[in-house]
Amino acid sequence: MVLDSGDTAFILVSTAMVMLMIPGVGLFYGGLVRKKDVVSMIGLSFLALALVSVQWVLVGYSLSFGTDVAGFIGGLDFLGLRGVGMDAGEGTIPGLLFMAFQLVFAGITLAIITSAVAERVRIGSFIVFGLLWTTLVYDPLAHWAWGGGWAGQLGALDFAGGTVVHISSGFGALALALVIGKRIGFGDHDMEPHNIPMTMLGAALLWFGWFGFNAGSALAADGLAANAFVVTNTSAAAGALAWLFASWVKGKPSALGMVSGGIAGLVAITPAAGFVDAISALAIGAVAGLLCYKALLFRVGKGLDESLDAWAVHGVGGLWGAIATGIFAVEAVGGYSGLLQGNVDQFIAQVIGAGAAVVYAFVVTYALAKIVDATMGLRVTEDEEYVGLDISQHGEKAYA
Amino acid sequence: MMKVEAIIRPERLDQVKKALEEKGFVGMTVGEVTGRGEQKGIKLQFRGRTMDVDLLPKVRIELIVKDEVVDDLIETIATAARTGKPGDGRIFVIPVARSVRVRTGEVVV
Numbered sequence: 456m457v458l459d460s461g462d463t464a465f466i467l468v469s470t471a472m473v474m475l476m477i478p479g480v481g482l483f484y485g486g487l488v489r490k491k492d493v494v495s496m497i498g499l500s501f502l503a504l505a506l507v508s509v510q511w512v513l514v515g516y517s518l519s520f521g522t523d524v525a526g527f528i529g530g531l532d533f534l535g536l537r538g539v540g541m542d543a544g545e546g547t548i549p550g551l552l553f554m555a556f557q558l559v560f561a562g563i564t565l566a567i568i569t570s571a572v573a574e575r576v577r578i579g580s581f582i583v584f585g586l587l588w589t590t591l592v593y594d595p596l597a598h599w600a601w602g603g604g605w606a607g608q609l610g611a612l613d614f615a616g617g618t619v620v621h622i623s624s625g626f627g628a629l630a631l632a633l634v635i636g637k638r639i640g641f642g643d644h645d646m647e648p649h650n651i652p653m654t655m656l657g658a659a660l661l662w663f664g665w666f667g668f669n670a671g672s673a674l675a676a677d678g679l680a681a682n683a684f685v686v687t688n689t690s691a692a693a694g695a696l697a698w699l700f701a702s703w704v705k706g707k708p709s710a711l712g713m714v715s716g717g718i719a720g721l722v723a724i725t726p727a728a729g730f731v732d733a734i735s736a737l738a739i740g741a742v743a744g745l746l747c748y749k750a751l752l753f754r755v756g757k758g759l760d761e762s763l764d765a766w767a768v769h770g771v772g773g774l775w776g777a778i779a780t781g782i783f784a785v786e787a788v789g790g791y792s793g794l795l796q797g798n799v800d801q802f803i804a805q806v807i808g809a810g811a812a813v814v815y816a817f818v819v820t821y822a823l824a825k826i827v828d829a830t831m832g833l834r835v836t837e838d839e840e841y842v843g844l845d846i847s848q849h850g851e852k853a854y855a
Numbered sequence: 856m857m858k859v860e861a862i863i864r865p866e867r868l869d870q871v872k873k874a875l876e877e878k879g880f881v882g883m884t885v886g887e888v889t890g891r892g893e894q895k896g897i898k899l900q901f902r903g904r905t906m907d908v909d910l911l912p913k914v915r916i917e918l919i920v921k922d923e924v925v926d927d928l929i930e931t932i933a934t935a936a937r938t939g940k941p942g943d944g945r946i947f948v949i950p951v952a953r954s955v956r957v958r959t960g961e962v963v964v
Contacts, residue, residue: 842897
């Protein structure tokens with residue numbers, strides 16, 4: 456096809472916006488941990504960006520989008536970005552730009568999963584785990600949904616990555632938390648967020664960047680991108696209000712809960728953004744806010760230290776979003792119809808696609824975590840954890 | 856009248872407050888401090904090198920109480936704050952000359 460400058464300009468900007476979401480995740484998480492670990496927490500997100508940026512251009516892009524092998528993984532046609540050029544390729548944007556846009560999606564997925572290892576992971580072990588995870592979990596899932604793999608062939612829809620990004624990192628975080636174990640003192644004493652404004656700043660960067668994430672996934676500067684933009688904001692708002700009111704009913708309206716609800720709404724609309732309308736987005740976001748809040752309370756009640764709730768928000772939110780796509784999709788928006796329009800097949804495809812991702816992400820992450828833990832040890836020593844990772848891993852202090 | 860000043864681990868503060876409340880010790884001043892004892896902080900080891908973490912965060916709790924209850928107060932704080940590991944802290948007793956309530960101006964005995 457022919458290069459379109461409007462599309463190209465828009466996707467260039469969208470790529471940059473999604474890149475900013477990666478340190479945004481870092482700041483979101485950074486405010487939630489204790490002061491002694493904030494540098495390491497934000498550092499893990501930057502590290503995820505750097506690691507994936509290198510892995511992606513070497514092999515990740517090819518494994519995700521190379522010629523299909525058995526519906527499971529891509530081939531090595533694009534190893535080292537061979538054949539990925541400045542000309543348009545299959546769409547209206549340069550092949551290199553499509554690769555870059557996909558790169559930042561892979562990067563943010565690894566950043567999200569750091570939730571499970573907050574305040575206790577050895578940085579060397581995270582580097583090894585991270586490279587293995589993005590290659591063996593993210594790349595296959597991206598291939599299944601978008602690269603010509605079995606899920607896309609089945610007809611499962613994932614507009615911007617509800618399954619590929621959020622189910623994978625959310626249920627991966629659950630597995631990782633089970634392997635690394637809880638922080639010392641978890642359950643005995645409170646571990647409160649040390650900087651809620653920092654978390655809110657992170658949430659702001661995420662909400663902003665998500666317009667690039669979802670609208671950009673239209674891969675064109677057109678009406679579909681506008682639809683994605685609108686439903687993204689609507690779902691975020693509904694999620695924010697739902698969690699705010701739910702926490703109000705339980706006690707006081709939580710500002711932290713409100714921004715978490717916004718994220719939940721953003722996660723849930725991600726697979727649906729190019730298929731549903733704004734009114735449906737209200738429902739999708741509101742349910743996400745309530746469901747993810749409930750999931751968080753459930754997680755806490757079980758005494759599980761999946762510390763920063765990537766499972767409750769991204770995992771559960773992503774799963775709801777994938778299913779909601781099968782319910783609320785309307786033909787007028789993206790050309791596909793869901794349960795509300797009487798189409799059961801789409802709903803079934805969504806359940807199968809999402810279910811397979813849940814199982815694959817959980818099982819493979821668990822195995823990888825076990826292997827890295829057995830060979831290198833995932834955790835720092837007790838003393839290192841006590842004084843905090845900023846000092847013990849980085850030799851740095853957050854606040855002079 | 857004595858000031859009982861306790862330096863404890865920050866993560867034990869909630870336990871200590873609860874224990875004090877149960878005994879009727881309600882009034883207190885709490886502050887965040889850093890410090891070290893005879894071990895000179897914590898030594899971290901990696902690859903043969905040691906790194907000294909010199910000053911560690913602690914919490915200082917201060918209560919002004921009548922002489923008769925000082926022993927009970929010390930016992931309550933120490934039991935709630937103790938983990939058995941180096942770094943548990945210290946408790947000091949300092950005589951207080953006078954205590955005045957700001958709101959009313961009265962001298963509290």
